[in-house]
Amino acid sequence: MELLYENKQITQKMKKQNLLFFVLFCIVLQSCCPWCEDDVGGLPFESRYEPVFLSRAEFEQSVGVTNPLSIGTSGKIYVKGDFLFVNELNKGFHVFDNSDPSNPRSVKFLEAPGATDMAIRNDIIYINQATDLIAVEYVSESNTARLAKRIPSTFPELLSPDGFTAYDIPENSVVVDWKLKN
16 A cells, blocks of 8 residues: 555656656747747847947047047946046047046046947056957046057957847958947
């Protein structure tokens, strides 16, 4: 009698495991559905954004200092001495005089298309500019910048805001930003 009871419990447990396996198998098959529409479960198969390209020649000449701009889409913030650098995503860095932290004063805009991050060491600004790593000497007295070094293809291509990679990149071009498709 006891042996029959144990066999019945084992059989019920195996039925539950088989049912669980069957349900998981069906879920996996559904995710591979070849006859489904292009939009499965709200996940698009293409980006809602289109890449913005610069030719390699334009890209390598694009670093410079301009008049201050208003902040649009800010990224990371970096403080060095009396200066505050605020990333304008994929555009460059706003430079502020932060000698009075209660009233930072906008000084210049360090233009670097595709820029997303920076670090400063020994007064050299290292910038992640799209696919390249660049070293820039910023002279605070004259508010000028000089490109000291560029190491091309250090980083992967910029991804779209929804995580897609650009395809059909024109030869000798770099993705520096993404804009929403109309």
